[in-house]
Amino acid sequence: MDSIWLIPLLPGIGAALNGLVGIRFFGKRFAGLLASFMMGWALWLSLVAFVELLGTEERFHQVTLASWIPPIPLETADGVGSFTVDWSFTLDPLSAMMLLIVTGIGFLIHIYSIGYIEHEPRGGVARFFCYLNLFCFFMLTLVLGSNFLVMFVGWEGVGLCSYLLIGYWYQKKSASDAGKKAFIVNRIGDWGFVLGVFLVFFTFGTLDFRAVAEAASHMPVETAAVGFGVISAICLLLFVGATGKSAQIPLYVWLPDAMEGPTPVSALIHAATMVTAGVYMVCRNAVLFTHAPMVMEIVAIVGVLTALVAATIGLVQTDIKRVLAYSTVSQLGYMFLATGVGAFGAAAFHLMTHAFFKALLFLGSGSVIHGMNEEQDMRRMGGLRQYMPVTALTMAIGAVAIAGIPPFSGFFSKDEILFRTYLHHGVFLPDKVLWGLGVVTAMLTAFYMFRLINMTFFGAYRGPAWAHEGDDGHGGDDGHEQDHGHGWHGPHESPRWMTIPLVVLAVGAMFAGFVGVPIAFEALWPWTAEIEHFLHPSFVAEGAHAAEEAHHMSLLGELGLMAFSVLIAMGGIWFAYRNYVERPEAAEQMAASLAGPHRVLTNKYYVDELYDATVVRGTMGSAGGLWSVDRRVVDGAVNGAGWTTIAASWVSHVLDKYVVDGLVNLIAWICGEASYVFRRAQTGLIQNYAFATLLGVFAFVTWYLVAR
């Protein structure tokens, strides 16, 4: 357990090897295997560490490698502090869980990538795995870091890696744009985050999570009565950071663009791990947040709104990966909702299950895209299940899981969240509102997921014919034409490298939920709410033993709620089935009957718009009214900011050139002119010179006469 620091280090080494040596010398396979091996090793170590942790009494272990910033005296709120940061890692239930997720899923995705990336040139492959390993290094640092700064290391590092990986096909303008956008938007979040960190130090005199929690637990809870205090400020700033990293309103705009990256990247970074960092960070500081209920409320609202908005946008996406992207945003919204209502355990739980099924779905989509020769538009798919059965099956499982059909994992986690939301009493929001929105989202989720499944795997095949002239409809992927320029022999199942991870993840997606079975099922399943119990120590200061708040609700009512949410999900699925499989024409009928989004959607003109949009700016915000709202308001804000910055920069540039510098030149000019004048005075006439002399005398004498 003292060797947890190795866990991040191993992929780090892998990255170093691949980066320094690999790009020049490694073969594709070898590079992949090396990276995967490192991840495998890390996984093994994490398992060991996990088991050992279970063995210990107080579920907490800290390893300090070295002093990073030696102590330097610094004023804090209460007199003298000492600013010091160590390279130290913490293993506690929360980080242990994240470890397993990251290493486990990371490992699978590495394996998967070996197959996925083989079209790339040799150097490219090594580069890819270098980035991937590097990402894992930073992600694990983020997870294990036992103080804000070490976490920030990972926090920024994963940002860098996502920048690199999104821009992996850097020849593609859109790709490099997306990468840049991701990084910069994240930086905006970090602005808040670092300020939060500073405030943390200023308040508590330390940056160590445990110490902070300890100190905070002794401070009053800043309810509306107490007022918006320093802790609230801290939490708000930190949450700004979280919205950046976890793509919440208003900073979520980067995530859909991020789909420019290779699919495994989307799966690992933009679904399973990195984007959940925000959630993780909030959970990490559970104690702080519980002391700032108002901020909690804000978090919850932001979360649920994000969930809803993203889901609605997801409804009408036709790019398979973008659907998943919006669904990710929406699911993250769920997690924040959970943290917002104080159900940190539930949030973490959902984080885990989501990691499984969302990774699964992405990899599945990747497999589809791979099999469809880089085709991403669902309207050019359909009926693929006979071509790629494994993918179809596994993705279906994933869909069911996310839709929240028992006993798949998604059901348990999502239901837990909804349940706790139902119980939640808002600070300045009426009760049940959050819950209501959550439920609506749940339905939408079910709908768009199955819309995806149906459009992809069922119905008739709408894709291009696979003769050799099949090279027409490749949506904007000029980047690596050459890699598969040779003819394409129709949709096909992907190689084992890719299918095996799918299967494994599918299994996970099926059964991961059983670690968090609601108490309600005690009768059927004795080990209820395992994960809550397991994680609980991470959410309270070790000093204060806040008793777990009892679910004060009748068994019946709880079961009723579950049934209701399941019904909702079913409804969504049925609706999707009816519209896209049973009677594909139903959509038209509805369009005729219903005004609003659907007319907009079925409108051919808008379809073209979408095509352009996919090329120009990505299809984010295409749902009817939301289309314009999102584009004009949210994204507009971001771009607006961008443009104002550029404009400002030009202004100051001009200022610099003409004003600041101009002054200097002006002085020079004046000197020049004066010089000219003096020269003219030198007429060369002796008598003028004599005159000047006499004038001098005259002046001085007059001065004397006047002075006296």
Next chain:
Amino acid sequence: MPAGFTAADFYYLLPELLLTGGALLVLVVDMLLPRRDWATLGMTLFTLAATGAAVVGFTGVDTTISAGLLAIDGFATFFKSIVILSALLTVLMSPSYLRVEAVRPGEYYFLILCATLGMLFMASGVDLITLFIGLETMAISFYILAGYLKPSQRSNEASVKYFLLGGFSLGILLYGMSLFYGATGTTSLNGIAEALAGGERSLTVSLALVLLVAGMGFKIAAVPFHMWAPDVYEGAPTPVTAYLSVGSKAASFAMILRIFIEGLPSLVADWQVLFWVLAAVTMTVGNIAALTQSNTKRMLAYSSIAHAGYILIGVVAGTERGIAAAMVYLWVYIFMQLGAFAVIALLRRQDVIGDELKDLSGLYLRKPLVAVAMLIFMLSLGGIPPTAGFMGKLWLFSAAIESGFVWLAVIFVVNSVISLYFYYRVIVFMWLKDESVGSDIVISPAMATALVIAVVGSLLFGLYPQVLFEHAQVAADMFGSAVSTAALR
């Protein structure tokens, strides 16, 4: 009164006597010997060397001779050595130049020596009459030397201008002196000092003061009495210009310090104001006017006007430190100014006048060492460490600050920045422009010696000025001051 003239006086007059004798001998040699160029040159150099040795011999002496007309003190010795050293360098840079100009060197050297003689008296005279005669000896020699290139119209014009204005200013100066004589009934500076001590100043004295300032201001080319300088500097033979800008300036400053510090300490409040104004105006006008000059000699003329302004700061301060500052600055000024003029003289060839900026272009490629030397001189004039010029400026700064003339110091600062601009134009032409004109440059051994001395001086006194400072301080302390440093706080 000390009864006239004692034998001891001959002993203390040794330098002057040597110089006079040498000068006469030069004439004789010039008449008698064949290959007279070298003979005269050698004779002159020898005379100067001997005189220098004699002067240095009197280091530490502090006495007055010949009925208190002359003082042999550290101050005098210091300025005498300045004068003689600059004369030496001037003579060294002359021969090749004279050869190009096809001028007979005999009388030339004689006149240089006589000018030097006059300067020696200016340095050590403590009586208006002595000072005046010394001044005139110097001046008349320079009138002739300025016009020494008879075929050249510019040379003629230079001498006419210098002569007319010189005569005019001489009139003013003498009138001032006569008024002082009237006010105090004596011509000896100490007498004047004690006569003026205590008694309240009458307007006549103020008038006399102004006239004196004007007269001396002309000699050191202080604005507004400076206007002759650019024209004369441009027209006169380059070595003469050099000597004029260094030797006569140094001697005139010696005279100024004598008269105002030793003779008129009780009027310090008055002349401090006058010189404050003069200094400020002089350096500003000098520098700014130099900015746009394309003729090197003219540019250096303005720059030497500006330097006169700088040195006046020392006079304004009026403290021992101020005097020492002026002395130090004049000392280091020898090397940089003469060095610069030596380079210009060097550029004079059959086909090139060599006093235009463009004549300098590409110098670096033709004669790298000369270019380096010129670079050093320019930096020194600009006061960039580690050159001697910086140490000089340092002293002036500290004098001004110590006496609390902060604004003067600030003006000084601004000016020394402006000045760098035109010194850098010279450097730009030498180093950064490649096209070069005219036949190739030959360096005579004499010239080489001059350059080497100048370079060594400009660097040595920048890196290790201790010796110089010591002497200057000792001399200044012996000399006394108008404002005692103690009085400052």
Next chain:
Amino acid sequence: MLEITPLHYSLLSAALFMIGVIGVLVRRNVIIIFMSIELILNAVNINLIALSDQLQDLAGQVFVVFVIAVAAAEAAVGLGIIIAFYRNKETVNIDEIQIMRW
């Protein structure tokens, strides 16, 4: 008025001085300008002599002797200069002495 004070002499010399100055400033013939300078020197001399008489002190007269000597020397040199100049330029008009300016 009838009683002659030193003031009278100094005013006389001052007046003569200024006449000389005016001559220097106004005339264009270099030679006449020289003469004006001589006038100036004479003014000075008058002053000195008057003062020495009034102070009963010989130094003034000594001074005058030297001034006269200098004046002589200047005259010699000055006229030499004029000759030299005249050779090249064929003029003694001071307004034509302006090759060198700014």
Next chain:
Amino acid sequence: MAEAIVFWTLAVLILGLGILVISARSAVHSVLFLVVNFLLVAVLYVTLSAEFVAVIQVLVYAGGIVVLYLFVVMLVNLKKAPERYADPRRVPWSGTLLAGAVLAEVVVIGFYSALSDDGARSAGGGLGADTPFADCGAGSLVSCNTEQLGWVLYTSYLIPFELASMLLLVAMIGAIVLAKRHW
């Protein structure tokens, strides 16, 4: 009384001739006026008991310098009238005015300090003159004054005197150098 008459006549003549010198059309005339002026100044010296100086004044100025001037005038005035060309950048009257102004100032100062019975002189350490006039009972004033002056010149002022001789030598050689046509 007599002194006053002499002074005023001399003063008027001197100034008048001075004005003539600087205003005469032809150089020759002004040279002649200059001679007369110098002679009158010499007379003034005599009245001020500076007989020896008066003599040199006559010898050196009237005898030497002025003749020299005459030569040069003759030498250079043969050709065109020197004052034909007048440079526009020079305004003669301003010169006159300025000189006048300075003169006015000097006069003011003179009167002022004369009335406030001249602080400096009353303060005067200087009055006990270094080289006082000796009174020589018999013998002509001239010889007396000359004797004293010579004595002073050759004792106290020996060195300036010698220097003056060098000065004259310089002037001589200079004049030769400049005036000679070739080397």
Next chain:
Amino acid sequence: MSNDSSLLSLILFTPLVGALVLLFVPKRQEDAIRWIANITVAVGFLVSLPLWFRYDSANPDFQFVERLPWIPSIGAEYFLGVDGFSVLLILLTTLMGVIAVLSSWTAIQMRVKEYYIFLLMLQTGMIGAFVSLDFLLFFLFWEVMLVPMYFLIGIWGSDNRLYSAIKFFLFTLVGSVVMLLGILAVYFYNHSVTGVYTFDVTQFHQLSIPADMQWWIFLAFFLGFAVKVPMFPFHTWLPDAHTDAPTAGSVILAAVLLKMGTYGFIRFSLPILPEGTAAFVPLVAALSIIGIVYGALVAMAQRDWKRLVAYSSVSHMGMVMLGMFALTPVGITGSIVQQLNHGISTGALFLIVGIVYERRHTRLISEYGGLSKIMPVYAAVFLVMTMSSIGLPTLNGFIGEILILQGVFVVQKTWAFFAASGIVLGAAYMLWLYQRTMFGTVDNPKNENLPDLTMREFVTFVPLLVLAVWIGLYPKPFLDRLETSVDKVMMRVDSDYTPRFAVVVDGGAPAGVAAGAPVAIEAPVRGGGR
């Protein structure tokens, strides 16, 4: 440490000796000249290494002191000595010297001999400024630096070199001459108090000058140093100088010359003029923040690669100044570290520009694009340096920024808020630059077969990369060496500050060993309380 008695002189004069040797090498033998120059700087670096190892970070006094009379009559001495600040900066200087000289092996083909002579003289000047403890000596070296730099820009620079060179020179000169006035004021004040004329800085550090006088003197110093830094209104010489200087020139300029200003503040302004400093804090902070934002914005608007980097250093130096004038130990430490970082990353960035400039002779960003396809190694190096420049954790830039901002935050929240915006803007312009040059397709045929880094070029980067990572991961050695020096400055600017070495001495453990709750230091320590 008697055996070190002449170490500093050795370090100081090694380059000069090299220059003298070069004087006597005939012009023609260019390779010989190059070798000699390179060997000289390499030796210079090696002899400076003992500073790192032998410097005793527990000892608060100046170390390796050398003291000889120089100009007794005005009390100037040849007085050398180093403390934490100077040790680090000297090492940076010698290292950068090596890199600069090595980097110009092929870049300079004209007047090779003079080039290296000037470079070596410059080296001596810079080291001298860092080691002198005599104010006059410092000033001497300070000005000596100008001349070689002037020529480096003026002779070997690009299109607009004359203008830039003279601009650089005059700007710096104005400041420094005014500074000289300040120096003399201190000099005379010291005399009026102690009765001895001396330029001994350690003596000045003990003066307590009347506040109003301090105000003026600080102003004088400020002008001198702020121009060099350069702070916001005085920065306009920097872009020109950088743009037109040859690569090595820009590297030295960015890496070391700019540090002169900040070093001046920390060594002279703060300790000698505490009240003056306190009085000026708001102004300086404001200017610094303006500089940070303004520099970044202007950088974003640049079309010229080198200019962009130049403006980025305006922004970074603003950060440094802000940290210093927070007057908290953390802030000051951070600002010193940030100086090193800026030296490393910006120096490297200029090298990077230089490499493509040498191949293509244009600095226009629009001329490039897609280089990472053609020059992968180059692109990788560039990437790392970009990241270090925008302060990515695990790289050096981060440490400096975090320390500075933290140090500022506890003093003035709003300052930290605005300064932190630099994080975003920095990322924006650097990444945009990276995208425009490295990403995309190679559409300019001239770029199609640019050679990747040669071995020599790569070697020039190695030390920088190593340092970037080292400082990023384990800055402790650097921070330790700064500890006592920072405390000494703090003791001057903050009367009731108790230095750590004092604590250590009386047995108490150094403040806050491990991560933990606020560790109380015995006496009340306040970071420049406001």
